[in-house]
Amino acid sequence: MASVLKSQPQAAAESDPRDKSAATPTQRFPWYKPRSIIGRVVLWALLLGFSVLFLYPFAWLLAATFKPRQDVFDNRLIPETWVFTNYVEVWDQLPLLAWISNSLIIALLAAGLVTFSSSLVAFGFAYFRFPFRNLLFGLVLGTMMLPGAVTMIPVYLIWKELGFLGTTVPLWGANLFGSAFYIFLQRQFFLGLPRDIFEAARIDGCSYFGLFRRIAMPLSIPSFIIVFIFEFQASWNNLQAPLIYLNFGSPDQYTVPLGISYAMSLFSPTSGGEADYQYVMTAALLVTLPMLILFAFGQRYFIEGLAGQGRKG
Amino acid sequence: MAIAVDSPRKRRLRRPRWIKEPFNREARAGYLFILPWVVGFLVFTLGAMVYSLVISFTNYDLSTDTATPVGFSNYELLFKDPKVMTSLGNTLYYAVLSVPLEICFALLLAYLLHRIPERGAGVFRIIYYLPKMTPSVAAASIFLLLLNGNSGAINGFLGIFGIDGPQWLIDPDWMKPSIIIIGLWSVSGTMLILLAALKNVPQDLYEAASLDGAGAIRQFFSVTLPMISNALFFCTIVLTIAALQVFDQAFLLFYRDTTSAAPDAALFVGVYLFQQAFQQFNMGFAAAIAWLLFVIILLITVFQVRFGNKFVYYEGGR
Numbered sequence: 001m002a003s004v005l006k007s008q009p010q011a012a013a014e015s016d017p018r019d020k021s022a023a024t025p026t027q028r029f030p031w032y033k034p035r036s037i038i039g040r041v042v043l044w045a046l047l048l049g050f051s052v053l054f055l056y057p058f059a060w061l062l063a064a065t066f067k068p069r070q071d072v073f074d075n076r077l078i079p080e081t082w083v084f085t086n087y088v089e090v091w092d093q094l095p096l097l098a099w100i101s102n103s104l105i106i107a108l109l110a111a112g113l114v115t116f117s118s119s120l121v122a123f124g125f126a127y128f129r130f131p132f133r134n135l136l137f138g139l140v141l142g143t144m145m146l147p148g149a150v151t152m153i154p155v156y157l158i159w160k161e162l163g164f165l166g167t168t169v170p171l172w173g174a175n176l177f178g179s180a181f182y183i184f185l186q187r188q189f190f191l192g193l194p195r196d197i198f199e200a201a202r203i204d205g206c207s208y209f210g211l212f213r214r215i216a217m218p219l220s221i222p223s224f225i226i227v228f229i230f231e232f233q234a235s236w237n238n239l240q241a242p243l244i245y246l247n248f249g250s251p252d253q254y255t256v257p258l259g260i261s262y263a264m265s266l267f268s269p270t271s272g273g274e275a276d277y278q279y280v281m282t283a284a285l286l287v288t289l290p291m292l293i294l295f296a297f298g299q300r301y302f303i304e305g306l307a308g309q310g311r312k313g
Numbered sequence: 314m315a316i317a318v319d320s321p322r323k324r325r326l327r328r329p330r331w332i333k334e335p336f337n338r339e340a341r342a343g344y345l346f347i348l349p350w351v352v353g354f355l356v357f358t359l360g361a362m363v364y365s366l367v368i369s370f371t372n373y374d375l376s377t378d379t380a381t382p383v384g385f386s387n388y389e390l391l392f393k394d395p396k397v398m399t400s401l402g403n404t405l406y407y408a409v410l411s412v413p414l415e416i417c418f419a420l421l422l423a424y425l426l427h428r429i430p431e432r433g434a435g436v437f438r439i440i441y442y443l444p445k446m447t448p449s450v451a452a453a454s455i456f457l458l459l460l461n462g463n464s465g466a467i468n469g470f471l472g473i474f475g476i477d478g479p480q481w482l483i484d485p486d487w488m489k490p491s492i493i494i495i496g497l498w499s500v501s502g503t504m505l506i507l508l509a510a511l512k513n514v515p516q517d518l519y520e521a522a523s524l525d526g527a528g529a530i531r532q533f534f535s536v537t538l539p540m541i542s543n544a545l546f547f548c549t550i551v552l553t554i555a556a557l558q559v560f561d562q563a564f565l566l567f568y569r570d571t572t573s574a575a576p577d578a579a580l581f582v583g584v585y586l587f588q589q590a591f592q593q594f595n596m597g598f599a600a601a602i603a604w605l606l607f608v609i610i611l612l613i614t615v616f617q618v619r620f621g622n623k624f625v626y627y628e629g630g631r
Contacts, residue, residue, distance in 0.1 A: 043425065043428055043429065044429075046425055047425050047426075047429065047437055050422060050425070050437075050441065051437060051440045051441070053498075054440055054441055054443060054444055054498065055440060055443070056466075057444075057452075057455045057456070057459060057498070058443065060455065060459065060466060061451075061455050064458070072458065073458065073461065073464040073465075074464075075464070075465075075466040075469050117349045117350075120346055120349060121346060121347045121349055121350040123346055124343050124344075124345075124346025124347035125346075125347060127343075128339055128340065128342060128343025128346060129339060129340065129343065130336075130339070130340035130341075130343040130344060131336070131340065133343070136347065136351075139354065140350065143354065143358050145550075145554065145614060146358065147554060147557070147558050147606065147607055147610050148558065149558050149582075149583055149586055149603050149606055149607070150361075150362060150365060150603045150604065150606070150607040151357065151358065151361040151362060151365065152586075152590070152603065153365055153368065153590050153596055153599055153600050153603060154360075154361035154362070154364035154365040154368065154600075155357055155361050156590075156591075157364065157368070157373075157596070158356065158357070158360075158361065158364070160375075160378075161378075174353065174357050176349060176353070177349045177350055177352055177353020177354075177356075177357065178349050178350045178353060183350065208339075208342040208345075208346075212346070233446070236448065237448040237449055237450075239449060239450060239560075239561050239564070239565070240560055240561070240587070243564075243587070243591070244587075244591050247591075256448065256450070257448055257449065257450040260448075260450040260451065260454060261450055261565055261569055264450075264453075264454055264457065264565065264569060265569050265570050268570075277458060280454050281454070281455075281458075284450070284451035284454045284455065285451075287448060287450075287451060288446070288447050288448060288451045291446040291447065291448065292443065292446055294446070295439075295442065295443070295446045299439065299442075302442070302505075303438070303505055303509075306502060306505040306506050306509070307505065307506065307508075307509030
């Protein structure tokens with residue numbers, strides 16, 4: 001997990017002046033640095049070009065939120081007539097506050113529960129030795145590949161039998177039981193802790209749960225954060241589950257994705273709306289912001305989490 | 314240091330006791346720790362799959378919660394209902410096109426980021442990752458307007474070059490490409506995995522290759538690609554499984570309303586499954602579709618693993 005971070009100073013050192021060694025067989029700069037001017041121009045042009053490509057929809061979105069209804073489609077990045085009322089009116093047009101608080105509660109519950117339960121299970125697989133451990137862990141990995149579509153219908157019926165339809169429980173309840181990918185991630189982290197500290201704690205009379213609570217948990221805060229923010233994002237963005245479980249109530253019960261989807265239909269001219277897309281755009285921007293803030297604070301963890309994924313193959 | 318040397322010996326001493334007494338205190342505690350997962354697995358995975366199989370042989374009435382056995386008729390319907398085959402064809406078309414495109418695009422981006430100093434790469438990495446942080450509904454609502462055939466920005470851009478852009482969201486031929494474009498916009502998760510893999514390639518391999526006279530292109534194909542084949546393989550499998558279940562963008566752009574009159578060109582299995590289960594409430598038939606999708610995903614994944622193992626380079630043998 002640390003290797004990504006470790007490689008940074010090394011890469012920085014290698015980007016030093018490189019002219020001296022060009023002729024000698026032992027290269028002091030990385031092979032991949034293009035030597036010709038043209039190569040470097042192409043490289044930076046591509047990087048900047050793709051940046052424009054990735055950023056354009058955001059710029060367009062931001063501009064659209066300041067436009068009056070008739071100008072949304074004019075594709076100007078700087079609005080011709082500035083309108084600031086969209087940000088005020090959108091709260092009246094749509095129950096945005098309810099959606100955001102619903103989503104926030106569900107995402108916090110989902111992320112908190114899955115972080116705790118997955119690390120508990122991961123610690124069980126990482127530290128304890130018991131019969132069929134490897135077989136069971138193989139099953140954990142197997143469920144990671146299981147397509148969610150197969151269990152979607154029976155899981156709905158299970159929640160229905162249990163009487164949780166119409167509540168938000170189905171949106172976070174299953175997280176009480178851990179999730180395969182996070183179990184895998186946490187187990188990798190726990191395996192990196194030296195076993196001797198646990199043995200020593202045992203001799204000092206620490207209970208098995210104490211090993212988890214007092215030693216494993218404090219030592220693996222970074223991996224807890226990774227799991228938490230990944231699940232938080234997944235829950236915040238989840239469209240299908242709210243469509244199944246919340247779509248029948250009043251719009252006040254919706255989550256953010258379901259709400260935006262509802263707004264897209266509400267204002268769509270094909271279903272009788274008045275094409276007030278400036279409200280949809282403003283709402284879309286407002287619900288994307290929390291994710292951008294999450295990324296701003298947790299960038300390092302997102303990158304580490306993804307880098308860890310590639311290594312499991 | 315001395316402690317670290319000790320531990321394997323300790324482990325060897327411990328082993329016999331563990332085998333002689335398999336369900337000792339430690340084992341019992343271990344089972345207790347993994348209990349949440351075991352319960353979840355039995356109910357929400359194994360139980361659910363068995364339940365789903367049972368439902369697929371019945372007509373399930375949601376209002377009374379009664380299941381009437383109907384034998385294989387739901388599975389027969391899979392072949393009679395033309396929409397099943399249409400959606401299956403659409404899904405395969407989408408997967409075959411989108412997975413290689415996403416892998417290539419992600420590799421290109423990762424490669425570009427790998428070639429510049431870390432400080433600059435950090436900025437670009439953030440920019441490239443932003444689309445991945447955008448909720449799929451927000452992305453869909455932006456692209457709904459960007460891809461508009463008459464006044465959308467994308468056709469406006471094509472217009473600069475004199476290209477008369479297609480009706481992306483109306484013309485059946487362009488509906489799937491629209492969804493692929495949105496997928497490519499948010500490809501950065503794959504990009505980061507590949508970038509981490511690129512960084513793990515030992516530098517001395519390149520030095521050795523360049524001493525042997527290999528140029529940049531030769532080095533890419535003979536050193537870089539084999540060394541990151543593991544990550545490429547992993548991404549391909551994960552992206553394929555995801556592509557075969559594609560739902561969000563197609564649903565949001567085309568089938569959001571139950572009254573939607575959009576053509577079936579972007580009706581993917583995931584979408585049709587959802588419509589049958591939660592809009593038409595044909596749970597039995599939907600369960601049969603789910604099993605069809607599951608078998609197809611399983612077959613494709615097994616094939617990829619078999620086929621991929623021939624090409625993936627494993628450090629230190631297998």
